[in-house]
Amino acid sequence: MRSHWWLWTCIALLTAAACSPATGSPTARLTEQTGLPRATTPGRTLVIAGRAEASSLSPKPLQALGFTTGSTVRLFNAGLTIVGRGEAIPYLAEALPQLNTDNWKVFPDGRMETTYRLRPGLTWHDGTPLSAEDFVFSWRVYAVPSLGYASAPPNSYMEEVLAPEPRTLVIRWRQPYSDAGVLDGGEGTASRVFLPLPRHVLTQAFNDGDWQGFAALPYWTTEYVGAGPFRVERWEPGAFFDGVAFDGHALGRPKIDRFRMRFIPDFNTNVAAMLAGEVHLNVDDSLRLQQGLILQREWTPRNAGKVLVYPGLWRWSQIQQRPELAQPAGLMNVRVRQALSHSVDKTGINDALFGGQGIMSETAIPASFTYFPDMDRAVAKYPHDLQRTERLMIEAGYSRGQDGVYLDPSGARFSVDLAVLQSPANEAEMAIMAAGWRTAGFDAREVVWPAVAARDAELRNTHPGISSTGGRNGEDSLADHSSPRIPSSQNHWTGSNRGGWTATPEYDRLATAFPITLDAAERTKMIIDMARIFTQNAAVISLFFSPTVTALATGLTGPEVPRGESEVTWNVHEWEFR
Secondary structure (H helix, E strand, O other): OOOOOOOOOOOOOOOOOOOOOOOOOHHHHHHHHHOOOOOOOOOOEEEEEEOOOOOOOOOOOOOOOOOOOHHHHHHHOOOOEEEEOOEEEEOOEOOOOOOOEOOEEEOOOOOEEEEEEEOOOOEOOOOOEOOHHHHHHHHHHHOOHHHOOOOOOOHHHEEEEEEEEOOEEEEEEOOOOOOOOOOEOOOOOHHHEOOOOOHHHHHHHHHHOOHHHHHOOHHHOOOOOOOOOEEEEEEEOOOEEEEEEOOOOOOOOOOOOEEEEEEOOOHHHHHHHHHOOOOOEEOOOOOOHHHHHHHHHHHHHHOOEEEEEEEEEEEEEEEOOOOOOOOOHHHHOHHHHHHHHHOOOHHHHHHHHHOOOOEEOOOOOOOOOOOHHHHHHHOOOOOOOHHHHHHHHHHOOOEEOOOOOEEOOOOOEOEEEEEEEOOHHHHHHHHHHHHHHHHHOOEEEEEEEOHHHHHOHHHHHHOOOEEEEEEOOOHHHHHOOOHHHOOOHHHOOOOOOOOOOOOOHHHHHHHHHHHHOOOHHHHHHHHHHHHHHHHHOOOEEEEEEEEEEEEEEOOEEOOOOOOOOOOOOOOHHHOEEO
8 A cells, every 4th residue: 555654753762660840840830830630540541632622533424514633533433444554454344355356346337346344243332233234324424415525535436335244345336446445444544534333323313314413413522432442431521531441442452441631732731741740642733843852852861751753744835716715816827826936935934843854845745655756856846036936926927016015917016815823833934934925025914813713614715815724645635636626615615625726627637537546557647747737836835744743651652653644543452551
């Protein structure tokens, strides 16, 4: 299976028993101020810090109506396969379908059929048997347009899902689909997620057809029933939720009996909690590189923990290109977008945010891909070059005003808003970009959205200027920037093409054909061609891969730098305290 992640850096400090600071220490005083209770004895409860409280513990079907995080999904859910150490392995399924065998058939008309055989004795958290019929039910749920997934793969490619017997799942595909044999439960890319849903819990609400009511069920949070390594025991909104080991877990009962997930939105508070021994592990962007370096410095003398640093989300700036929204209208001009790209000081961003250790990028494809050298030669690149910016703006019909700001042929100033979600790192990034644009001759205004705007998909997709965002790196991020994936009210503002770039016909053709092409060499050629067209058109301004930091206290073993598309919690059932 193809790899999707570049292992950038792993800072590993061999650890021994950690001791809490003295009561009078700065860390202890900060702990008292925050009111965070101390962790229970290691070996009994794993205390995890996450940055935000999920509004759903399932990755589907509430994409448009809620939000989850990958690590949280992994704790409570199980799919047919699981992505670990860069490859898919069987999970609820006994084995993976193999192409051109009886369990993965390709027919002359392009249709396919895959067969998964489930492990014996599977159950849900509440003890109810889990069978192939639960997958049939989930297919029916995901097919509801109002829930936001009907038009997205893999569901859009499925013609029929059958359960000829309790342990046999047959999926009939209306077209070729390269990932048909590695469907997972939320650990990989969104296009492969096919999670079972408990029909014994949800059937009545589903049959009622009240989709808003369906999305508001306590099932998705406090009463969640899944098949993952832990089950929900208690949930205190705004504070924490507790999970206990699931005896019936398909890969064996977790070695850690219980965990508590705390919601700690402030990075520095998280550092204090870890230094005080109140938190054993952080996940889901609850630490940044700066805080990771603080922990490394504090922990090293006493061997109190280790810090893992690895590439995470792809960060880019989306440029509004919908004619009815773009302000100024020049944003729709490819030369203007190229000029803006050449005037972004990526070195300044790297130095300010990552101390020069960041991974700057022209596309969503990291350098670990085997074909990266070929792609790197094919893509358009935008080094910081203000002379090139000026030439492109002149070619686009602009001239300089008396104050140095570009004017369009009608004499209107090029004024544009750059928006980011509230956070110190985002605002620092924005300040550098906006200052660079003002130096280059663009009247750039800085806009900070409150953190809660992260859930306002309509606001973020209809912003009239430029806004920065992040998402998974890899091939699917490119394919998801095709014209059909432009967010709108009709698809509940889903899709990564948030700037509304109207892709070229060739790009749309490639993006449509890519997921249904089975030949690996042809797929490689397609993604290179997509990257070339994407960068030549300056569809977005590609910035960097965000360094992801996971810190873990001494005594906790098992967490490792994720490989491929896995989450750091992919093997949480194997973790233990020593």
